[in-house]
Amino acid sequence: EDQVTQSPEALRLQEGESSSLNCSYTVSGLRGLFWYRQDPGKGPEFLFTLYSAGEEKEKERLKATLTKKESFLHITAPKPEDSATYLCAVQVEGTSGSRLTFGEGTQLTVNP
Amino acid sequence: EPEVTQTPSHQVTQMGQEVILRCVPISNHLYFYWYRQILGQKVEFLVSFYNNEISEKSEIFDDQFSVERPDGSNFTLKIRSTKLEDSAMYFCASSYLAGGSFGPGTRLLVL
Numbered sequence: 001e002d003q004v005t006q007s008p009e010a011l012r013l014q015e016g017e018s019s020s021l022n023c024s025y026t027v028s029g030l031r032g033l034f035w036y037r038q039d040p041g042k043g044p045e046f047l048f049t050l051y052s053a054g055e056e057k058e059k060e061r062l063k064a065t066l067t068k069k070e071s072f073l074h075i076t077a078p079k080p081e082d083s084a085t086y087l088c089a090v091q092v093e094g095t096s097g098s099r100l101t102f103g104e105g106t107q108l109t110v111n112p
Numbered sequence: 113e114p115e116v117t118q119t120p121s122h123q124v125t126q127m128g129q130e131v132i133l134r135c136v137p138i139s140n141h142l143y144f145y146w147y148r149q150i151l152g153q154k155v156e157f158l159v160s161f162y163n164n165e166i167s168e169k170s171e172i173f174d175d176q177f178s179v180e181r182p183d184g185s186n187f188t189l190k191i192r193s194t195k196l197e198d199s200a201m202y203f204c205a206s207s208y209l210a211g212g213s214f215g216p217g218t219r220l221l222v223l
Binding site: 031032034036041042043044045046049087089091098099100101102103104105 | 116143145147153154155156157160162167168170201203205207209210211212213214215216217219
């Protein structure tokens with residue numbers, strides 16, 4: 001069974017304190033790994049897609065990296081507006097409908 | 113930038129009633145999805161729809177659920193005979209190939 005595990009469950013940072021969120025996955029074959037941001041009561045907002053080990057993508061203070069077993073979302077000098085739940089999801093080879101399997105998420109709080 | 117829209121934003125219903133959740137996906141997207149998120153839990157896949165038919169469904173998506181694309185723009189999720197445990201946020205998503213752009217969700221409360 002495909003599994004996605006995110007850690008930590010919750011993370012509190014001071015403004016400017018860089019850190020990383022982890023997403024480890026066990027799948028039969030990875031088609032793509034996705035990072036989303038979710039604010040309370042809202043839908044997931046797309047951040048990045050990674051397709052192969054060694055790939056990196058950046059957007060403002062966020063950088064996502066991918067290995068064969070896990071992905072990291074690095075947050076550099078975070079600001080309070082980066083506070084949200086960050087979701088990792090995988091799309092698996094061999095599925096006909098392009099479904100996403102999500103992890104539980106990491107709830108990030110950035111204090112001013 | 114085009115967005116997925118969903119109506120209603122909130123729906124309260126009595127147990128046993130039928131509800132229809134509506135979505136307008138992004139116009140040039142090919143895949144349409146419904147996901148749900150029970151409060152405090154992870155986002156769960158329900159069903160995907162491609163080329164006017166269901167392409168994949170989860171074990172959650174049983175005979176109580178159905179989807180339809182009644183015209184060229186709308187995508188609906190019907191839940192028959194609602195149960196208390198159907199209370200959740202329901203998200204519609206659409207994609208051209210992989211992943212998905214998500215709508216803002218419909219919060220369904222079954223009393």
